[in-house]
Amino acid sequence: MSHRSERERAPALRAALRLAALALLLAGCSGVQPWVKPYEREHLADPIMSLSRNSISATYLDHMFETREGSHGATGAVGGGCGCN
């Protein structure tokens, strides 16, 4: 395999992965104090605030839009197959 220069690599992918890796490493050694205390999270714990409420419906709608649009991704959902005619 020939040597590939830095410029040839996917810059967006490298940047995203480095950012994520640095963030996770920082979490392991930092002592950041939460500015919203656990006893202040009553509203956040309400089921209507859930990011995954009605996940079966959200997954279905993602698939429905994806098969009819040119865009996809960044929804957190994973699907397979086609069903697109």
Next chain:
Amino acid sequence: MRPGRLAAAADAIDGVPGVPVTGATSGSGRRPALSPFTRTLLALLIGAGPALSGVLPEDEADVMYHSYSGGGITVEGPSVLIRKKVGDSLSFTANYYEDMISSASIDVRLSASPYHEIRRQKSIGVDYLHGKTTYSFGYINSVEPDYRADTTYYSVSQDMFGDLTTVTLGYKRAWDRIYRDICNAPHPTGTYCPDIINDPTFHQQADHRGYSFGASQILTRNTLIDLNYEIDTDEGYLANPYREIRYLSPGGLGFTLAPQVYPNTRTSNAASVLLKYYLPWRAVLTAQYRYYHDTWAVVGDTFELGYTLPVWHRWVFDTTLRYYTQSHASFYSDLFPRADYQNYEARDRELAAFDSYTVGFGASYEFEIPKVPWIHKSSANLRVDRMLIDYSDFRNALLADIYGAGNEPLYHLDATIFEAFISVWF
């Protein structure tokens, strides 16, 4: 066709070369190999992540009926989802999903025959919780008469900063096998085909890889933000084998149909931000935006607003408004000037320029099931969405005999999407 998505680190950590990330017009691959620095960081984060504690999803079962109707297509079927914890660290998920498709869409009527078929999708997934880290992986199998897909996905999530932040890295790999159905023995009346088989001369493949990064953050005691970024690469046969381009030609309808020619690679980037805000009267406002761009020059913007309102103790109502707009692919045209006009040629509606509006309304009713003490919550849910699509450069070619090729009215699609499902938590 279904492009691949989702994302990841595992492949990168192992140093396995990635997928070609070429532009749409290039057939030779470039590999997004990661530098030693990046690989080291990723290895460290997996091996030395903080060991605190997270939460697995609740045990749940959902049974759904879904229906899509519009543009001469009806797609309906069931979906069943079961989620069950085993011990304190493991959670299993299984899903069965079915699309029963009856299609006489504008594309089918132009260059093929109306058809009925069933797509069946089965998936299993596992979440493993270790401290504040959740490792997830799963497998999805989708089968329809002319398309088979196997997908695996992996992700790792980490809660941090006093559980104010959750960071997720994901990876997805998918292998598709594409066939083309032909009529083996037409019915004597010629009105339909009772014996459809795969064309023995047509067998294509496509591979997909996806890498994703997500971060959920508590901003205030009433506000959440969720960020997602995803890079996908697709390689192989990415066209629809049934659809055709058309080019100007004298006589007849004024155009001739010809096979589509797609590039064999596609790389896409998508980034989204979602904001949820808890209102003082116990309701939630949701705003979401997604930006999409790929090497085929498709640029898409998605805007969505949602409002969730619980009332009368047992009811929850949802209203959503979604707007989507996209530009056309660089090799798309509704009508090419002549045969073999350019290297790549497509007329798929999904690659045309269009605007889409979707209004949705949902209602959920919580109830108890008597004499079944192990079910602690249940809900019945209905949801209806109405979608309108206005194409900017896709014309109704079925009207060419009236208006002439290239002068037909722009195509417009109205569709109704219906969902009914029961959920129980146990």
